[in-house]
Every structure is written in C-alpha cells, then in structure tokens.
Amino acid sequence: MTRVRLDAGAVAAFAMWQAALTRLISAQPGFVSVEILPTYDTSPEWQVIQRFAGPAALEGWLAHPPRRALMAELIAMKAAGAPDPTEEAAPDHHAFGAVAEVITTAVEPGREAEFLAWSESVQAAQSRFPGYMGTFVQAPVTGDPPRWAALVRFAKPQQLDAWLASGERRALLDRADPTMSHWSSRRLAGGFGAWFAADESGRRPPAWKQTALVLLVLFPVVMLEMRFLSPILAGLPIAVATFIGNALSVALVSWPLVGLAQRAMAWWLDPPAAHRGRCELLGALVMVALYAVEMGVLSRLF
Structure with missing residues (x-):
C-alpha cells in the first residue's frame, strides 16, 4: 500500500x-x-x-x-x-x-x-x-x-x-x-444492506456500526437457541438441525430485531453533526455495556 x-x-x-x-x-x-x-x-x-x-x-x-x-x-x-x-x-x-x-x-x-x-x-x-x-x-x-x-x-x-x-x-x-x-x-450495498434504512440523502450507517448492531441482536438469539431449541432438535440430522436454527436466527434478526435496535440506537448510527463526537463516544460505551449485560444475563442459563 x-x-x-x-x-x-x-x-x-x-x-x-x-x-x-x-x-x-x-x-x-x-x-x-x-x-x-x-x-x-x-x-x-x-x-x-x-x-x-x-x-x-x-x-x-x-x-x-x-x-x-x-x-x-x-x-x-x-x-x-x-x-x-x-x-x-x-x-x-x-x-x-x-x-x-x-x-x-x-x-x-x-x-x-x-x-x-x-x-x-x-x-x-x-x-x-x-x-x-x-x-x-x-x-x-x-x-x-x-x-x-x-x-x-x-x-x-x-x-x-x-x-x-x-x-x-x-x-x-x-x-x-x-x-x-x-x-x-x-x-x-454496504454492510448488511437492506437491513438498515437509509436517511433522506440515501446514506446508510457505516458498515462497522451495522455489524456491531447485528452482533448485539444476533448473540442472544443464538444463545437462546442453544439453550432451548437445540435439545428439541437433538434427534434430527445435524445438517437439518443447523439449517432450522440458522433460518430462525436470520428471520428474527432481519425482522423485527434489527429494526427495533436501529430505532433505539438511531442517535448513534447517524448522529447530528453538531454533537457527532459526543454521540460517537457515548454510543460506543452503550454498545459495550449492552454486550456485557447480555453476556452476564445469558451466562446464567448454562
């Protein structure tokens, strides 16, 4: 380079x-x-x-x-x-x-x-x-x-x-x-494409923010599937069980979870120019805190 x-x-x-x-x-x-x-x-x-x-x-x-x-x-x-x-x-x-x-x-x-x-x-x-x-x-x-x-x-x-x-x-x-x-x-389309709505100018959130938000909603879905769905599917061939789990994960993440998370974190995904620096820092701290809460709560299921 x-x-x-x-x-x-x-x-x-x-x-x-x-x-x-x-x-x-x-x-x-x-x-x-x-x-x-x-x-x-x-x-x-x-x-x-x-x-x-x-x-x-x-x-x-x-x-x-x-x-x-x-x-x-x-x-x-x-x-x-x-x-x-x-x-x-x-x-x-x-x-x-x-x-x-x-x-x-x-x-x-x-x-x-x-x-x-x-x-x-x-x-x-x-x-x-x-x-x-x-x-x-x-x-x-x-x-x-x-x-x-x-x-x-x-x-x-x-x-x-x-x-x-x-x-x-x-x-x-x-x-x-x-x-x-x-x-x-x-x-x-950048990042996760149509999962994230564009603003009035047609711009979507940066790819790294899209990825961070998808991880936030995907992680608990996968953990809950491991705890409650996997025992139910245990008798099926592994390919069939994995397909069912992945299909359910994708369906839940694409609708409604990403939409809900996007609305909740809109202030961070597309912050106003006048407060961009403060919003970026606060949003990153909120995301880290949410990840920690998810891991703490979900670890008690196992």
Whole structure:
C-alpha cells in the first residue's frame, strides 16, 4: 500500500495520476488488482493498494522505472510539511462504508491495450466527481474473452448515480468501440444492506456500526437457541438441525430485531453533526455495556 497526504490544490493532478497508474499497473506481469481510496470521505490522505500474484511480480513492479517516475510525481502533490509517500503492507478495506458499482467488461483478445487506454480516460473523469471514494480494478482470472472487473465507490448513492448518469460518462461510453468490449454493472450495498434504512440523502450507517448492531441482536438469539431449541432438535440430522436454527436466527434478526435496535440506537448510527463526537463516544460505551449485560444475563442459563 502506498499512502500519501495530498495538497488541497493537487486534486485535479491526482485524478490524472490515478488514471496513469491504473493503466501502467494493469499491463504488468502478475497484476491482480489495484485499489485507490481515501481514508474517509473528503480526506486528504489516500491509499493505493497494489496486489500481485506473488512476491517476484510485486518486486518487479516496485522496481519498474515508470512506476518510480509516477512516485516522483506523487511526491510533488503531497501537502506542505507532510511526509513523503510511504510503502507498507496493505490492510483489507473491503468493509469500507460507501456505495459501490461493480462493472464487468469482456474485452476482445488482442485489444487489451486499447481497452486500458480508454479506461484511463474513465478513471480520470470519475475521480473528479463529488463523493468519489476510490476504485478497485481487477485483472481477468479466467474466461474467453477475458473479463476485467472494476469496483467504483462513492460516498452516497446519489453521488454515484450522478456520475453514472453524467453526460461526461455517456460521452466516454459512446466513444468506445462497441466491437472492443461489452460491459455490465450492478450495485453493491454496504454492510448488511437492506437491513438498515437509509436517511433522506440515501446514506446508510457505516458498515462497522451495522455489524456491531447485528452482533448485539444476533448473540442472544443464538444463545437462546442453544439453550432451548437445540435439545428439541437433538434427534434430527445435524445438517437439518443447523439449517432450522440458522433460518430462525436470520428471520428474527432481519425482522423485527434489527429494526427495533436501529430505532433505539438511531442517535448513534447517524448522529447530528453538531454533537457527532459526543454521540460517537457515548454510543460506543452503550454498545459495550449492552454486550456485557447480555453476556452476564445469558451466562446464567448454562
């Protein structure tokens, strides 16, 4: 992972830099994927995660002279007083709280270079749109014709929709040779998706808060099933008994438990901007306390 803190005036230059990097890395031996994303929405700090099939391919990429030239350009974009871009082992950012569109493109064999050149223009354009939260590009694994996958993230659904419906994107699609590639797309929901209602702007709670709340309501359901349901199902095949238990758990969690918990913790899931810090801290303490109460009460059943 390459980490950099950008200067406020380098937004346009960084958009072009992302496009150039994506085109260059996509043509390298052993390339698996590249992911470009900010630490959070509107953050000046960005991470560029570069994945390769093995250590040798990664080392070749790190030593590639054109990459070094791009890194020199990136240094010129860093904020005044910020350290030079750093290189470190990459964490997993797939739980990032944002809305994403997955675009799969089948490229005719022999026309990969043409496709990557066109993709560079798309990357540069989408990076300039409000709410842009990074891109994940994956090279083909199997298939004929080869299929490239791109995951485009925006902070809010309406911001992603604005890019997808924009005249700039439509012009880029019209410019592409229809004999070169064929594409399809689908929307990904963050976290537990439809279990959590969106606010007026279409935004859902961050994925980590969704997960924390689901754990809060799922844990007692599983414990109660172990205490009271498991003895009843003991005579059934284990696969059948497990399926019944899981089906009951999912049904109870999806309705009504998550809805009730969401209403009770709405002040923490989407706190007002004026009191965000206080609500975040208080909400975290409340969640820890509720976990402790659940464990204390339910431990008496066994």
